[in-house]
Amino acid sequence: MTTAAHLEEWTGENVSLAQIENALAELRRESCEDTEGPDLRTSVMTHIAWVPPEWHKAAWATLEGMAERHPSRAIVLVPGGADDHDDLDARVQVAAFSLPGERRHVAAEIVELLLGGRRARSPGSIVMPLLISGLPVFCRWRGSLPFGEQELEELTGIADRLVIDSREWDDPAADYPRLAELFDRVAVSDITWRRTLPWRVALAHEWPEVGRCTELAVEGPPADAHLLAGWLRSRLNRDVRLAGEAADEVESVAVDGRELPRPPADPVSSSELLSAELETFGRDRVYEAAVTAARRERL
């Protein structure tokens, strides 16, 4: 992770969106006061993050590793202010990162909004004025998806891509069918799906034997196991039983009782995983089919 060359910050309580926009403009001006030439605003997207308080620390750690990779405006929405106040508290940052061979810096903007009361249930109207026009909008949703709730409906209506991590869900197998209902409305990326890539490659190398498999045994997180099984079912167009046991990481994968060699896997940070998903546009039909074919099975 690169440390910002300089970072300007503004905070305010119960603010208006106009104040936030003014703060961004002022911080951008301050940010380039001591540099040679203006900072570059070469944004590639607006990145919304829905971050319930219990995910706050993890989300910021990911964001800090992201800013220099994807120069963007990140809008961090933290629901959970006081229920009886519709306050909007804000923390606005402009971080400038050095570019190799450039005297100027590239600026990343982070707007954190603490949504109080009713504001937490209707974030769409808060976010829309802050979007960078003409650029794609990614929405990273931390934790479980509140299917059918207004906040999810509004943000999936705005975002071009919804980025989730189904490992963060309590019962992924139960939620996959509801996730599948979103596919026609918004493109979905799942960081867990990205994590399974080395094992999918390893399974593909088992062709053609794997084409006849009847059981997949996975020692690993349930989300990973269900996605791998759903993927095999959908790609092979046949029933594949899922067995195994839960673990924090995927420790082993076996096809019809035969354990696969462990694939070489680079340890990647949460920032790198998210970063990879933010480079993906359009629908991932293979993932969608895997989710649709995932089903509730005891591990």
Add this chain to the structure above:
Amino acid sequence: MATTQENPLLEGLPLAQTPEPCVLVIFGASGDLTKRKIFPALYALALRRLLPQQFAILGAARSEWSDDEFRHNMEAAVREFGRDEFRDDVWERLAEATHYRALEFSDDAGEDELTRFVEQMDSERGTAGNRVYYLAVPPDAMPTLVGELGERHTTEGWTRLIVEKPFGRDQSSARALNERIWQHFAEDEVYRIDHYLGKETVQNMAALRFANGIFEPIWNRQFIDHVQITVAESIGLEGRAGYYEQAGAIRDIVQNHMLQLVALTAMEPPSDFTADSVRNEKVKVLRSIHTPGPKHVVRGQYGRGYVEGIEVPAYREEPGVDPNSMTETYVAAKLFVDNWRWADTPFYVRTGKRLPRRETTITIQFKRAPHPPFAEAAAEELRPNLLTIHVQPDEGVSLAIGAKVPGLGVKLRTVHMDFVYGGAFQVEMPEAYERLLLDAMRGEATLFTRADEVDEQWAIIDAILAAWKRDRPAFPNYAAGTWGPPSADELLHRDGRSWRHH
């Protein structure tokens, strides 16, 4: 590995893009190119798992090295010239697949032994008879080596021949080399490298032109005043006197990189991005380039001067250079592409060594607005719109536009809208050789030059060289650290233009 059609699990997996199993044989493996470019590129590909699992590298050169010495030397090269952090586990995987054989290219017995060794790789590593021969050898060794390889060309698996520049030293020798190659190999087995085509920003030229609806409608003589292409180096010979004395700037840069940049800038939109479609369009441009007359070409050679504050010797004082050398280190030319799109639109090109800075740019200068409704004084600082593609360094695109200076009056200034690659895409750009090696292994020839392109390029260069034989310029005619001889400036001043502001 089976194909996607056979193996449904491959759909969407990145491994679908990895090459088929093969052996890469590098001829000239003890040379500078292998050390500085090829092995660092192979390491970068290995790090990103873009090499096939069944893969072997065989280095071949005259130096009497063992396998371990070669691996040791290449490890040092990767550590010194690689763009990635050195990882032992990645290097060990690559080193384990790496071998070396000392060889005289004309020695039948040595070539036979090399062939046996490569066949042994097929059985040991499952490389399936697939071969990539990388010919990083001097031009005089090329015909012999091609003949030796051709005699041992089998029908098992596929064979690809990567041929490093220079491809001949004139049209006649290039044609002879092509004939030699075609005796044994089909044209679609030949991958002539021009590493400029592997650069991201050069490829971005196609994206800029053909993926943005705003540019192509104005990319023609109606809206463009002229085009300037600069390939400037601040370095001198860097120990390459033997080659450069024979080549000069015109063969080193103009014949290949420069004319390719002209072709990419001027070509018509291809119907698709397959190798033949793109190369068909480029060769049409090369065929349309009007042979420049003597007054439209300037050559120069640097004398002593200062580069980055350090006094540097004249070209003729460089080690290995003839003290009376007439080799040109600078070329500027005014080219015309005689077709419907570009008629009467000059392409000014220039390249040189020991210029003030390293820079490769393509600049499109648009015609001025026909009738700006501002007072003359208001617009006196306003320059024409320029679209500049920065190929290196600071890769990106900038557009110079006129804007009003804030205030009560009307005063216009030129400002730049910049797209800096490193600003928008915070990923390190791959080295050209990574892309080109991978493409050759995958059989993707779009970024390699075809025989007819090389032939047309030499036709232009031969005409210039023929005119040069008739006079003997007073060299040196520009000081190191300057932008070339005064006659290069006059080339544009005569047309009421000037080289882009430096």
